[in-house]
Amino acid sequence: MQNQLRVQNLCYQIGKREILKNFSFNCTNGIIALLGNNGVGKSTLMNILAGILYPHSGEVYLNEESLLSHRSYPIEKAGYLPQMFDMYHNVTGYDFLSYVYDVKKLPPQDKKQHLQQIVEDFSLQEVIRKKIGKYSGGYKRRLGIAQAVIGHPDLILVDEPTVGLDPEQRIAFRELLSRISLHSITIISTHIIEDVELYSDKLMIIGNDHTLQFDGTVNELIDLAKPHLLMAVIDKRELNEVRNKVHIIEEKRMADHLIQIKYISRNKTATVLDNSCQVREVSLENAYIYFQHAQNL
Template sequence: MKLEIKNVSKKYNRNKYGLKDFSITIEKGILGLLGPNGAGKSTLLKMIATISKPTDGTIILNRNNILKDANYIRKQLGFLPQDFGVYPNLNAFEFLEYIAALKGIGGPNLKTKIQQLLEGLNLLDAANKPIGSYSGGMKQRVGIAQTLLNDPKIVIFDEPTVGLDPEERVRFRNLISDLAQDCIVILSSHIVSDIDTIADQVAVMKNGGLLSQGNQEQLIKLVDQKVFETIINKEELKNFKDNHIVVSTARKVQGLSIRYISENPITGSTSKKANLEDAYLYLTKIN
């Protein structure tokens, strides 16, 4: 299972690119896509999902050019878009049956499978109510259920944890880890904590380009020995931000506790163990 994205660009007008000369190779496991808003994550995912076509470049899945044969990937794709809707007059069961029909899935097992999915996502009690009456989190779970209908080999989740409560997030992470045993899972988010515990590989994007790709240790190594913590006065914050990359601030009795990234720490700072969020902020700020 290999998905190769080669020199892909999406040009909107003369000067505006959604993606620019983007290349990445994705294999079985979980790829976490990190990047600020407008980095091009959703553009990339829509291209892989065959919703959008690149202006240049190719996307190849197992030696098949999916830009020429979109149905090759569609048959094995589970896609949860960032912002999706539902038919409000259908109930969850009917909606999933409809999506299954769209995907070309049927047969005697379908109803049982839908039941298993609804039950596993804690939607069975509400399965006979119209989806229009569902909360945001419930709709999101229906969205997750539909990705699994066709036993996908490539699963794309674009900001999947929006609307999920903490318990559901944990269950969702377990599900993704389970899925990644046999599939390519691409998980896009700008919330680092959604990715850092489960992603095998992390790609950081900004302005339509790939800043860095590697496993978590490789990325964290970029900021190794560069993360510090100190306490400053509130008035000094602006000046401090001009000279260092501030990761987080917290109010304390003594002043503001600052976690920051710098190659020249100020006196009195204590060195801290770097994490993925530090690496992500470092990469997106220096580029």
């Protein structure tokens, strides 16, 4: 089933400080990555979508049903993995999943089979009967995402999913997310660009002014940045001098005191170094840094 999430003019403030300003977007099934600097309101947006915070104005509709009703939040249709996921250390993984299943008020007759399937899907067989306090960071994160997908929700919210995981665990986690996003809208808040590049279908960037600055695909962001990124080969000894002239976004060491640099041409002085050429391969990280830099100009 194709799900649809519609967010309209969300505003949230703490005291007089605005955390989210007129935030609107639409999305369907797939992985949507939410990027932005620290403190721009990523977690606030996730908490509003999860029904934990209530916005000052705006609306959120999941398949045309309001998520912001004061009276009820459809927990059976949503899954949430908070940034700092933890559970009582003396509770077993299975007891925890069983609690979530019951709280979501899913059919009791399917419980055993559904939980067994989830345990297998997330390769938790080894630890599921152990106490959560004995879980490694990777297993805890896996259990966290497993509880979020109980009941096959239409909307899954994952806040900073790969923080604290080693590279191998991050790869495994990416695979899990890709799998679950086939049938649901999966919104991931992160600042790890590498993760976004590998698995996200859509990208949203929250600017420092707390508004939605970019809403598109990874390729669209790269295309936006490409004309403004230049590449040059310079002598290693000139690096500090060059740094004062242009905004370097990537350095690559070459032989004989040479360094290949990628830099942003569009800056306050608009300096272009000698022998510069257009960057052919722009990574998402390059594009993201350009985008953040362009915002500050």
